[in-house]
Amino acid sequence: MQLQSMYQDIILDHYRNPHGRGLRDPFEAEVHHVNPTCGDEVTMRVHLDGDTIADVSYEGQGCSISQASVSAMYDLVIGKSVTEALGTGEHFMTLMQSKGDAAVAETLEDELEDAIAFAGVSKYPARVKCALMSWMALKDASARALSTTTGAN
């Protein structure tokens, strides 16, 4: 059975016990992203302190991959600058496009922490979008949050 390569224990742990779940105040931007082919949804708020991501709060519904991905992302981006966080998101995208290439995963292991466990998902094209949904939402929400805070200055 190849399922274990996708459903790593780390992923199932994040799915069952998500980190940072729930919508919280304060926030500068809130976005709602859906995966139209399957109906997965996430509502995400971003709170910035300067250009540092002070909080990412979210509610959502979807498969284990989409829900575990947002939980692992939460751990990775809190306390980072928006630029750093989106850079990490680019690397996660690279991992998701690696089609299971172990060499790619190895180079990204330190930076992606728990999110490296999603390497197995990259072998299943239909599920890659599940893992990426939360990162797309973060990109969108942080861009809006930055424009809000910039606009206020």
Add this chain to the structure above:
Amino acid sequence: MTQTVSRPAGAHQVPLPLDVEAIRADFPILGRTVRDGKRLVYLDSGATSQKPRSVLDAERWFYENVNAAPHRGAHQLAEEATAAYEAARATIGAFLGAPDNEIVFTRNSTESINLVAYALSNAATAKEPEFRRYAVGQGDEIVVTEMEHHANLLPWQQLCERTGATLRWLGLTDDGRLDLSDLDTVVNERTKLVAVTQQSNILGTINPLDGIIARAREVGALVLVDGAQSVPHQKVDVTELGADFLVFSGHKMLGPTGVGVLWGRYDVLDALPPFLTGGSMIEVVRMEGSTFMPPPQRFEAGVPMSAQVIGLAAAADYLTALGMDRVQQHEEVLTGYALEQLQAIPGVTVIGPPDTVARGGAISFTVDGIHPHDVGQVLDDLGIAVRVGHHCAWPVVRRYGVPATTRATFYVHTGYDDVDALVEGVREAQRFFGVAPGVTEGGTN
């Protein structure tokens, strides 16, 4: 084939109406394996069906022997291609109990429905008075149901937005049926058209069309029946149906992709302006303006999908040889068996009618504690192809308060072993995700 899975006591297997092993031998793709050598258990015919060799051979025959553009040219190939194309039209007409000139070839059900929806709004601005009879505009109403596939919902939403008409709909009951308690108010003298599915692609429900059509007749409304999930699976005779339009797709009834059908009552088709315009649908063309051919040519602009049409006729022949009544009985037996087996698993909930009364073979279900995508992934790992998601019927999953479902659909090559594999696969998913009945995961309570 030996059964290797255990079955709860009381489960029964009556002989299936169709010879599954013989039929499987007709489908080349069923000979392949998936996911490291596993037998392909294809339970996604509701999305698209597999094709028997006779359909593939018919397309190849056309290209290798008579390929030319039908209804154009005077050379021998053009004559033979035209004859083959029109013979296919006659085959589809006979399959439905309709005269040839009521059969319009389209790309699929979606295009057939859009054709009608655009014809109704084009009617409002047609320069020809005879094309304005069914014009839809402000104050008019279009009626759909909450169980429609997006293909039988969005074209009507869009028609209403273009014309100022109002979209109304019949709701659903908790057990997956149409709620007809307000039929007489929803369908009223303002209703111009009622669009309703014959078989739900997600719930499996077979709708009681007689009463709906009778009410539409009382108020003078047209009726379009979405047969995408019924025509492949049950005998549909348009003379008994009593509707004005019936649409379906070739690829869901063992035929090729890229070909669908719009059947329409001739006098209604004849009063509609075209949807797509261009070559071969014209009578006289002048720079100042043009006139159009009668149906069905009026609605077949451009060189048609000839090989696919020939393939679709071969599919209809294949189904006719099996007998549509037996196809329906076959699926009904399997559906009853699958409903019984699936509903015996703690944590499994069927979304839709729980038994085979007025029900087709689409079985949607949820598994407590496991998202449908994850159920589908475990099944896929076992070689079982099902559909997961909202099945292009988002309002339905919303109505039943679930984000998505896992859906198994059956067809002529489906056997008890396929259903057993599905049931065992669902149990495997429960074990894998630690939600199997009686199992407490990781020592937690």
